[in-house]
Amino acid sequence: MMKNVHRTLQVNGEAQQVSFAPYKTLLEVLREDLNLTGTKHGCELGECGACAVLVDGQPLLACLELAVECEGRAIETVEGLANGSVLHPLQAAFADLGGAQCGYCTPGILMTAKALLEKEPEPSRERIREAISGNLCRCTGYQQIYESIEEAARRMKEAKVPA
Amino acid sequence: MMRLPWFGFHSPRSVAEAAKILAGEGPNAMLIAGGTDLVPNMKRRHQAPKTLVSLRRVDELKKVSNGSGLRLGAGLSLTEIVDSQKVRGAYTGLYQAAAQVATVHLRNMGTLGGNLCLDTRCTYLNQNYEWRKAIDFCMKSEGDICWVATASKRCLAVSSTDTAPALISLGANVKLVSTQGEREVLLADLYKNDGIDYITRRADEVLTEISLPDSVGWKSTYWKLRRRGAFDFPVLGVAAAVKFAGDGTVEEARIALGAVSSRPLATKAGNSLIGKKLTDEAIAEAGAKAQNVAKPMDNTDLDIYWRKDVVSAFVGYALRELRGDDMRETRMRIARQVL
Amino acid sequence: MNAPGNPSEKMRTRRRFDTIGKPRRRVDGRAKVTGLTKFADDVVLPRMVHCKLLRSPHPHAVIESIDFTKASAHPGVHLVLTGKDFPISYGILPVTQDEYPLANERVRYVGDPVAAVIARDEQTADEATRLIEVKYRLLNTVSSAEDALANPEPRIHDYGEQGNIHRLQAFEFGDVDEALMGSDHVFEDLFFFEGNTHLPLEQHASVAAPDGEGKLTLWSSTQVPHYIHRALARALRIPAAHIRVIACPNGGGFGGKCDLHNHEIVVSRASMILGRPVKICLTREEVFYMHRGRHPVLMKMKTGVTKDGKLTGMHLQTLLDGGGYGSYGVASTFYTGALQTVTYELPRYKFDACRTFTNKPPCGPKRGHGTPQPRFGQEVQLDKIAEKLGRDPAELRLGMVAKPDSLTANWLKIGTIGLEECIRLVVEHSDWNNKRATLPPGRGVGIACGSYLCGAGLPIYWNKMPQSGVQILADRSGQVTVFCGATEIGQGSDDMLAAFVAEVLGIDAFDVRLVTGDTALTPVDLGSYSSRVTVMMGHAAIQAAERLREMIVDAASHELECSPERLVMAQGRVFLSEDPSKGMTFAEAIVFAETKYGTLGTVGSYSPPRAPGRFKGAGVGPSPAYSYTAVVVEAEVDQNTGWVTVPKIWVAHDIGRAVNPVLARGQVEGSIYMGLGEALMEEQIFRRLPAKMSHALVHKFPSMLEYKSLTSLDMPEVFTYLVEDPDPNCPFGAKEVGQGPLLPVMPAVANAIYDAVGVRIDEIPITPDKVLRALELKAKGEAPRVGPDHFPQVPYPKPVYVKTPWEGGDGNETKPADRKQAVAS
Incomplete structure (x- = not known):
């Protein structure tokens, strides 16, 4: 088994240390390694938009974004949208x-x-x-x-x- | 879930560093910029490079500089191209092409350089590994035959970039950098009519910059034909740029077509317009000439005969728009957005 | 208390409602916008391992051997399963038990699963599947329905009618030849409707896990947990009591999650072997292979009319391409004919149908199940009839709408019909009268109508038990918990359930706790298909709630020293109707009720009324009620390219009553969306390679990119009108809304294109190349039509002959001897 990589990701304003297989896209790391299953997937090829998240304020597709490239960028998912218990x-x-x-x-x-x-x-x-x-x-x-x-x-x- | 194969990863900070890594790694390494083309292709196992060299952190690829024309860093996102007032104002065709690439999200990720290097596509190719196995693969991926035309000696995958035809019609050059030095080539010469060997960029070269000549006197446009208003690659792209004399006489004209060949097709159809005004007859003649050289193949969406049949009409839309006709309604029906 | 299936008249006809009819946030809305709704692939369990299926690359072959030694030895692999591990066949319909979870000897389409690998992660499982070596012996393939008729050998299945014909059906209601002969005009048309698929955004996923006692739990993307529960017990040979199926909310279903799926059985078995949770989530490509979508149907429609525009009779023949397995196909085949009589008055009707097996993913039920294809044919044909008779197509239809409270030629009992009102609404709002035949060239309008079931009258396996059950618990805290097997697939099943109970008990829908779609906890409901939930679950919910209400009111009336009839339950209180200040809170009333009756629990259930048809085959088509829809489409056609643009659509739907108008509108607009996609671009099509070089028969483009689902930029403006004429057979009068509005879209588009440029496209989808081809024919002075040009010889059997209700029939088949008399007299 090849080695995981370690990264600190800024997700919904919180720094998260996470270890994951380097082939994973942001989508896989969010869902599988950070248990943020609110981000969905419908094709994993950039053909549907279900996995859209914000990275540095821009909507991107998590299924095409290499997770190894996400350190230091502000990632926002649906889980971070509400302000506490108050819905956006x-x-x-x-x-x-x-x-x-x-x-x-x-x-x-x-x-x-x-x-x-x-x-x-x-x-x-x-x-x-x-x-x-x-x-x-x-x-x-x-x-x-x-x-x-x-x-x-x-x-x-x-x-x-x-x- | 579709997953990428295992790969090693480099994230250089400069073009020189990137070029050095490419030179060291040899053909096992591939460049990745926005990833919107490469990542799906890797997930489908078209490519499984041992190493990815990311250009994301190479800031010098993000530069925009004015000179007699405009120099655009290859690492600018398509959204940045769309948002550039300079591009919108002086190089309308490029703006319209960039604005119609894929979707909002993919334009935020994908770069101009990436769209120019876009791998050729084919409905026999852009499928998962299991599907390709079911047709016993094709010439471009592990097989021997081109299923588009089984007698063909070369791969007939289709060039699907939108920005290349637009930039070709605008007379753009691109700069390529390697540890061997740098070279600048006419964009039209970057491509070859071969679905596999479609680009003359060497594996150790980084495409760094796109330079556009001065636009004074020129008007340009891009018409994209596809089923839906978003997502889809072109089944026909028509880029036209015309330089008018003060009285409306055409001094120069370039018409380039996308999605009708394994490379963006720089046609000579524009030559027939030179010295004329854009009359209906002149437009029809140019349209017929362009249609003649367009060779849509069974490699993408929609009926191939229809795709050929409508080339002339789309060239007509483009030229009439440049003439000054109000094409907004037609544009809206085709593009489904204001451009 | 009320008898089952007979909700109180008072509730049904009530005029004032607190919850019903009010636009509300759906009760599950918050979870959906916060990412908390747990879809099947969001279920994550400790020690969970992952499953991948190896699928056949061949469309038709015999498996000679499978060697999975290397796969088993691959690091991280826990288990490899093959067809040998699954000796028992299964199938969603009792009459077609023709599938195996992993192919048992034979594969029948590219994508048919052959082996399964369970490994520590999906990547490892995927790698290991590629290490499995399978030897196949290739068989000749069948690629279309006509191909199946022409090539009886090799047989894809060794059951069925003959050769590669899976199913033949033929019915005749009254003498149709006689009717056609006596008609002023007879129209004969051929139509083709290409297959298409559901494309739910959520890919199918399942997680199976043994619980602490070793019993199986399956979380799955399914619309039908009860059917899965039942079929799984059979397929796995485990007592149903040891299996719990939990239907996760579906990320869209549209009929695609109604089958027992091979992967559901595989992960269930794997988890029982490994003693730990096993997950699978299909890739998008695999979802296309799972399919069970719209059948490609070739149709021949012969219709008689009188000169004043009344239908006299119809003879419909259909030929279906069923794909590699039975699935729901027998029902689909019936449905290509069964509802053809419900929209317009049709005195006599004959219907022949044939379903074939082909080497493609199996077809099954998709939104409208079997009925959109003949609906397309009839509505386009009516447009041709109107033109021939010189009549306005809207007005022609108004003159032939079926009569309320009537029986159809094929013995379906129709209740309320709001179709005339629907037609008037779309005609008025679209400015039809000023647009039809008068818009400038290249622009046109088209109209079409349709009707649909509000729940299939019979379950898919024969029984006389209720089709929906609801249980309600209430306790001294004031909390109300409702249990029902119904399944939330996005349509608002949960919201309907809460709304019905809340309305009866006078509480806020948001305060009703729901437990749904869980076979361990909830009473049986047959699931989210055939537009049955609102009507069937609604009846059961109202009955259970009324029973609870009776107890509460009774206890409260004791305390308030009044008769129960004088009490009202509303706004979370129980109070005197003439003096609302005298009363108590709902929670206080519950305390009195629990004190008086002990623990409070009630049940309700619903079985549809028995249908009047008695002939064999009468089971498909009956429904407690039918919804109606009319649609006007405006289209623009570019005469140079054939490019079609649809800027506006008007739709009016007879919904009986809108329980939550926000959701009702969403269902209508979603149907229009899907219908327009089918009309213009969606198609599940296949390609062969040159026969000398390849055996391949593959899905042309199993991807989201190339299967064209409309984006926001392609969607026209839709104007929706709900016609509310409560149907007495429906809960608070509410009919279905999830499927009916799709039906008229495709023909309305075709008719609008004809109005715009005078060409007929008699097949779906209507792509620009077809339009341009027709325009070229028109320019050449040839018949401006693109569509099928022949109908093959099909060995339809002698029809089951049934006299119509108005010709002395009693709903039974008339034997040939009687028939002669019937014809002679």
């Missing part, structure tokens, strides 16, 4: 408005939408469509996802919550 406005809106049906694409879309709202607090419907066009959803037809993101943007504006 995106989470609340997705739950309220049907943005999540089976919930499998949801973590990836939430993280992607978070990055969008950080850059553009009041995105148009067109911008939302473009921003999540790399996240396949088989359940919703996307419309309730758009509405959830719009509602979250509205609530964040009212409450002056940063994304």
